[in-house]
Amino acid sequence: MYLIQALLITAQVALAAITPGSLSQVTENFGSNPRKVGFYIYVPTKLSENPPIVVASHHCQGTAPGYFKSSNYKPLADKHGFIIIYPNSPYSGTCFDMSSKATLTHDGGGDTTGIANMVRWTLEKYKANPKKVFAFGTSSGAMMTNVLAATYPDLFAAAIVYAGVPAGCFMSSANAINAWNSTCANGQSSASSEKWASVVKNMYPGYTGPRPRMQIYHGGADTTLKPNNYKETIKQWAGVFGFDAEKPASKAAGPSGFTSSRWGSPVVQLEGNFNPSVGHNLQVFGSRDMEWFGIA
Numbered sequence: 518m519y520l521i522q523a524l525l526i527t528a529q530v531a532l533a534a535i536t537p538g539s540l541s542q543v544t545e546n547f548g549s550n551p552r553k554v555g556f557y558i559y560v561p562t563k564l565s566e567n568p569p570i571v572v573a574s575h576h577c578q579g580t581a582p583g584y585f586k587s588s589n590y591k592p593l594a595d596k597h598g599f600i601i602i603y604p605n606s607p608y609s610g611t612c613f614d615m616s617s618k619a620t621l622t623h624d625g626g627g628d629t630t631g632i633a634n635m636v637r638w639t640l641e642k643y644k645a646n647p648k649k650v651f652a653f654g655t656s657s658g659a660m661m662t663n664v665l666a667a668t669y670p671d672l673f674a675a676a677i678v679y680a681g682v683p684a685g686c687f688m689s690s691a692n693a694i695n696a697w698n699s700t701c702a703n704g705q706s707s708a709s710s711e712k713w714a715s716v717v718k719n720m721y722p723g724y725t726g727p728r729p730r731m732q733i734y735h736g737g738a739d740t741t742l743k744p745n746n747y748k749e750t751i752k753q754w755a756g757v758f759g760f761d762a763e764k765p766a767s768k769a770a771g772p773s774g775f776t777s778s779r780w781g782s783p784v785v786q787l788e789g790n791f792n793p794s795v796g797h798n799l800q801v802f803g804s805r806d807m808e809w810f811g812i813a
């Protein structure tokens with residue numbers, strides 16, 4: 518009897534353990550996570566000292582294990598010794614909640630709070646570098662990345678957005694959780710730089726510290742989140758940093774047919790990458806991401 522109990526407990530601990538070199542699900546209590554966002558983690562077998570952390574957020578219809586494969590970050594984490602956190606949407610359809618007031622607020626009790634607590638827990642457990650916490654994501658995960666940058670500027674140093682919308686653009690006037698916002702998706706939510714910047718600032722009122730460096734990618738043939746969302750997102754972060762969205766400091770050829778516009782010098786704070794001929798399903802430029810994060 519006791520032996521069986523002991524064996525069962527051992528098996529449970531083994532199931533819950535984080536295995537370096539494999540994607541693992543964290544089942545232990547890591548802090549407040551009111552929406553029960555799933556927590557997957559990848560810890561490389563050779564972890565660097567004071568490792569960076571990267572939060573990787575999946576698209577709708579996606580999952581943490583699916584994005585672990587498709588974003589192809591494992592070889593990068595193995596090479597550079599950083600930890601990856603993969604949040605997993607708890608909703609059917611597996612978008613993240615980008616519409617409720619709770620998720621759009623610093624420690625407001627939404628999805629973003631759960632993810633922030635994954636980061637805080639990982640920082641502590643692995644003695645990770647609090648100055649090297651980054652985020653990227655695709656589509657719903659790109660929206661999440663923008664919103665994490667807005668709600669937790671104290672946690673994130675840089676972020677990369679693959680086909681998203683401005684932070685707050687998916688807000689629901691009825692304060693619904695995980696609501697689709699067609700006005701925004703269709704590119705009809707348009708505002709001034711100042712207005713969009715105030716949406717960001719209102720997600721963490723009173724915060725005066727540094728803001729994450731933002732890199733944005735969008736395709737001009739995107740029919741899911743219409744390309745005007747690129748313009749609005751650039752306006753938003755330009756407003757936050759105090760740049761003129763119409764006047765990048767430089768413009769150059771980027772990767773795979775994208776044109777890169779940059780604001781800020783000598784440190785680039787904002788980079789927009791636009792390719793008129795690609796649609797919604799953007800590839801993740803992993804090694805270029807490493808440069809933006811300053812990991813490479």
Ligand SMILES: *[C@@H]1O[C@H](CO)[C@@H](O)[C@H](O)[C@H]1NC(C)=O
Nearest residue numbers: 686688689690698700701706
């Ligand atoms: C959709 O988002 C916009 C802001 O982008 C907001 O003004 C509008 O009320 C939202 N629509 C709904 C139905 O909640």
